[in-house]
Every structure is written in C-alpha cells, then in structure tokens.
Amino acid sequence: MASKLIQIRSFDAENSLEVSLREAFQHLEPRLRPPFPLTIPTQEEYINLNKAILYGILCEPHLAKIHIKHLHAIITDGYCYFTSLVIEVVNELYGKLFDSVKAQLIWVTHEMVNVLAMGFDGLLVALLRQIIGGDFSDGNLWLCFEMVSIFSSKRDFFVEEDEPRVLTSALYVFLRLLADHCRMRNDAKIEALKRMEIDFCVRMLREKFGLCFQVGRDLVRLLQDLVHVPEFRAIWKDLLLNPSAFQTSCFIDISQLYLSRTSSRYFLLRITPEMENQLRFLLTRVKLGSQMRYQVWFGKKFLGVPERETLKIDIVRFICCAHHPSNDVIQSDIIPRWAVIGWLLKSCQRKVVEANVKLALFYDWLFFNEKVDNIMNIEPAMLLMVHSIPKYVDVTHTLLEFLLILVENYDIERKDLIVKGVSSAFVLLVRKGVVQSLDALICFDMLSPLHKQLFERMFTDMLPSLSKRNIVSLPSK
The missing domain is CATH 1.25.40 (Serine Threonine Protein Phosphatase 5, Tetratricopeptide repeat)
Structure with missing residues (x-):
C-alpha cells in the first residue's frame, strides 16, 4: 500500500516512522470502525492503537472525528504516548507530508490543546520550529498563520494553565518572523498575517511583560529590528524611558534585560x-x-x-x-x-x-x-x-x-x-x-x-x- 502520509520519490529509502504508523493502521483497520470493542487493550495493543489512530486521523480527514472519539475512549496515559508520536511526525516528516496531512496535523494539535494532553506544549514548539525564516512560500506562510491563530486564540488559556514556556517561545518566534515579514510591503497575502503577529506580540509585551522578561537579552535584539513598526517603536521608547509602563514592579531599567542571558532553547526555535x-x-x-x-x-x-x-x-x-x-x-x-x-x-x-x-x-x-x-x-x-x-x-x-x-x-x-x-x-x-x-x-x-x-x-x-x-x-x- 502506497503511503498516504508522505511524498516518497522512487529513490527514497523507506522511513521507519511512516512504515510503523502505516503497518499499525493496516493491521488494525477493522478495529478502527464503530462499533469499537469494549475490551481493555494490552500495553502492546495500546501502542499500536495509538499509531493506527494517528495514521487514520492524518490520512482519513472524513473520518477524523470518529478516530478522535476512539482515541478519547482508549486513553490511559493522559495522551502522553499519542502526543509523542505526533511530535515525531512533525520533527521527522513535516517537510514530506502531503498538504492535506499537514492540515490534519493542525487539526489534531487543536484537539490536543483542548484536552490538555500531556506534552502539548512540546508539540506546539515542534510546529513553531517548522516555520522557516525568510521563506515566503504559500505553505510556510500558511503554517505561520495557523500557529499565530492558535496562540492568539489560546493565549489566556495558556496563561491560566501556567504554560509560560510555550508563550515565550511563540513570542520569540513571531518577533523574529516579523522582522522578515515587515520587509514585504503592500503584499496582500501577508498583510493579515503581519497584523495577527503584531497584535499577539504587542499584547504579550504590554500585558504580560513579566513573562516576556524570561526571554532575556535577545528580546531587546529582536525588538530593535522592529523599531520602524509604530507599535514596537512605542514599546521601545517605554523600555528606554518609561519602564513603569509595563506594570512589572521588578522591572526598572532595560539594563536588567541586558544582563539576563537568553536560554539556548530559544535559539533552537529558529532552526528546523x-x-x-x-x-x-x-x-x-x-x-x-x-x-x-x-x-x-x-x-x-x-x-x-x-x-x-x-x-x-x-x-x-x-x-x-x-x-x-x-x-x-x-x-x-x-x-x-x-x-x-x-x-x-x-x-x-x-x-x-x-x-x-x-x-x-x-x-x-x-x-x-x-x-x-x-x-x-x-x-x-x-x-x-x-x-x-x-x-x-x-x-x-x-x-x-x-x-x-x-x-x-x-x-x-x-x-x-x-x-x-x-x-x-x-x-x-x-x-x-x-x-x-x-x-x-x-x-x-x-x-x-x-x-x-x-x-x-x-x-x-x-x-x-x-x-x-x-x-x-x-x-x-
């Protein structure tokens, strides 16, 4: 059976992850249609069911809602293994995935966020890493739009669930991407994207500066590239002249940011x-x-x-x-x-x-x-x-x-x-x-x-x- 997951050229070797997911789906396909069995799966069966269901969600969009209900019914580990599988797909296969599969990948990511799946923050970070800087292709801009949409709509949710790492990761990524996107003037296909990126970053900086401070000194480096954007010019002036505008009692001068080292994990975000x-x-x-x-x-x-x-x-x-x-x-x-x-x-x-x-x-x-x-x-x-x-x-x-x-x-x-x-x-x-x-x-x-x-x-x-x-x-x- 040809892969419905990734595009394979005639001279490409088989990918072990793709083979593992596809074979699990082929073996268990009769069990993926309702009515579902009521028996409790063994550990091995549980692992293979997770693989088969993920393949079904990604490759059978018309049955995705049935597959996700099946997943919800069998979960015993807080979605930990399932989420780790999705992260593997993102890290190893994203560039080869069919466009329809990429769309399903975003859909299942929404689902994992909604159920607070264990590891959903790592999944979001993995997807952020797939956005390539300086790439204005339709597929790359689409992924950027989907990710900024998730973070814009779920920002308060992430704050409430105490997920600062994923929010500061998104802030770093979108500030960096904006430096590229803002160079493209009067380009209709990215104007809406730029506005969403700007709105997300400005809200974070204005309303959650204590969280943003965790990025460290490279936050200043990124903001410098955006000083020509009116919203960021105002933020830059406040950083230098009016730090109290950020309503963070411990922040009294930009030198505090200068002296705060940026964690290496932020630099990995801009490298696939x-x-x-x-x-x-x-x-x-x-x-x-x-x-x-x-x-x-x-x-x-x-x-x-x-x-x-x-x-x-x-x-x-x-x-x-x-x-x-x-x-x-x-x-x-x-x-x-x-x-x-x-x-x-x-x-x-x-x-x-x-x-x-x-x-x-x-x-x-x-x-x-x-x-x-x-x-x-x-x-x-x-x-x-x-x-x-x-x-x-x-x-x-x-x-x-x-x-x-x-x-x-x-x-x-x-x-x-x-x-x-x-x-x-x-x-x-x-x-x-x-x-x-x-x-x-x-x-x-x-x-x-x-x-x-x-x-x-x-x-x-x-x-x-x-x-x-x-x-x-x-x-x-």
Whole structure:
C-alpha cells in the first residue's frame, strides 16, 4: 500500500516512522470502525492503537472525528504516548507530508490543546520550529498563520494553565518572523498575517511583560529590528524611558534585560530539526579542510533563496549559544565553530544581513558577566578575529571595528555597562587560554587611529593588568 502520509520519490529509502504508523493502521483497520470493542487493550495493543489512530486521523480527514472519539475512549496515559508520536511526525516528516496531512496535523494539535494532553506544549514548539525564516512560500506562510491563530486564540488559556514556556517561545518566534515579514510591503497575502503577529506580540509585551522578561537579552535584539513598526517603536521608547509602563514592579531599567542571558532553547526555535542535524554533523564529523562540499550542499539546501539569507543570523546565534562542542572535538581536527561562522559571514550578500550576523556574533559580549554567561558563547568571535590574521585580514578588521563601534554607540546612556561587559569578555578569554594574549588585536595596523585609540583606552583605563606592556606574558590555559 502506497503511503498516504508522505511524498516518497522512487529513490527514497523507506522511513521507519511512516512504515510503523502505516503497518499499525493496516493491521488494525477493522478495529478502527464503530462499533469499537469494549475490551481493555494490552500495553502492546495500546501502542499500536495509538499509531493506527494517528495514521487514520492524518490520512482519513472524513473520518477524523470518529478516530478522535476512539482515541478519547482508549486513553490511559493522559495522551502522553499519542502526543509523542505526533511530535515525531512533525520533527521527522513535516517537510514530506502531503498538504492535506499537514492540515490534519493542525487539526489534531487543536484537539490536543483542548484536552490538555500531556506534552502539548512540546508539540506546539515542534510546529513553531517548522516555520522557516525568510521563506515566503504559500505553505510556510500558511503554517505561520495557523500557529499565530492558535496562540492568539489560546493565549489566556495558556496563561491560566501556567504554560509560560510555550508563550515565550511563540513570542520569540513571531518577533523574529516579523522582522522578515515587515520587509514585504503592500503584499496582500501577508498583510493579515503581519497584523495577527503584531497584535499577539504587542499584547504579550504590554500585558504580560513579566513573562516576556524570561526571554532575556535577545528580546531587546529582536525588538530593535522592529523599531520602524509604530507599535514596537512605542514599546521601545517605554523600555528606554518609561519602564513603569509595563506594570512589572521588578522591572526598572532595560539594563536588567541586558544582563539576563537568553536560554539556548530559544535559539533552537529558529532552526528546523533537519537544519540542526546537518549543522551538528558539520561541527562534529567534518574535518577542517574537507568542509567545502558540505557547506555548498547546506547553502543550496537551506539558504538557496535570497530571502532566506536572514537565516544566517539565527544560525550564528545557534552556533554560539546552543552548540558547545566537547573538549575532544575542540582538540581534534574537526572544523571549528569560528570557521563555519566565517563562511556564513563572508557569504552575506546584503549589508543589513551582514551587520545583523555580526551583532548576533557579538551580542553576548556587550553584557558579558562571568557569573551568568558562558565563555563558549563568546569564544567563536575571538577565534575568528585571531585566526583570520593574516589570510583574511579584512574579516578581522571589519569584526574588530564593528565591536568597537558597538561599544561606543549601542546604548550611550549605558556605555559603562557595555564597556565592562566587553572588557570582561576579553579578560576571561585570555585568562582561560582561549588565546594567549590580545597582542595580535591591540597591535592590529588596519584599525583607524580613532578605533585603535578606543581599543587601547578600553584596556588602559578599565583593565590595567591587560595593557599592551603586560599582555604578552599572560599564561595559556
């Protein structure tokens, strides 16, 4: 029997998950029609019934209501196993599913939310991960519309059921997507979508800011990209000038957000599971010097459409903050994180994307606190600057200059906090032996006199122990 679940090409191998669901359905199909047996299934029968019913719901839309009633009647584990199956389908098969199956997937997701199925939050997060940034295809915009509709209609329900993780995940995703969607002006097919995304995010920020605060400093980074949107411009002004407008007693200044590290789970939200698997393979299996064909394949697969170039911003945040290699990998000849980021940076076609990739690379530097932040988040930028000398000296030049401009201009009112953060990052990188000294950067001739003066002053004024005359003698790790 041909699969009614996924599109299979002649040269594709069978998918074990699809085969498992289909075979369960074929075997139990007579039991999936009323009247249903009254016997209590064994554990094995229960598992197979869950698989068969899920296949029936996804592939027989006209019988979906019968299948879901059957499911409700047999459930003994709070839908835990069933929901885990749906999540597997989303993570492993979503890109291959027939459109009609995708529609059923959203339908059954609504059902799982309505019955408070165990794991429904994980299901919603899995679906959010399937929305691809910079992708304006009908299917991707449809999924985005369906998901923002769920969150808009169920927002208060999620608050009442104490599901903050799923709400802050949605906020992160839709803020990030809005940066892409708002670039498309006067496009009728996404105007309604943009309005729903804006309304959801603004309501969250205005009414549940204490919850939104859990996102951490990357919330500020995302809001910066939306400052041209009137609703977000007003929020931005209140963040800077009128924090009491958010009616959250513990929030008195934006610096509190700056100093709150963003959990790595948020960065996974903008990387599909397939993309994550390929990136982790590249960063754990491919040797330095052999990466070109893998990078070319990855670029064609995930970044081939010009609009998807903004994905590089999310990939850099993922590599810096969500992929921390083991010491064995670090000490091997596997391609290091900084080299992959260098490739992404050099391949940027648009200046605005290039600037945002650099900001993604340096963002944790600006507010770095050794007690809160992880040195692995700042390591790639340092190694990229150092290892680009002398072969790719232009990379070192643009990165170091960008960092110094950030220090001077990112938030003038809180410049001391930023100088402290960047200085602390440099100090720890030397102290932990990521680099033996900062000599290569301090003596870097391509810096303009102004930027060289800013760099030297940062260490002379703030960190006398790392001034030029002492830095070369610092021990390695």
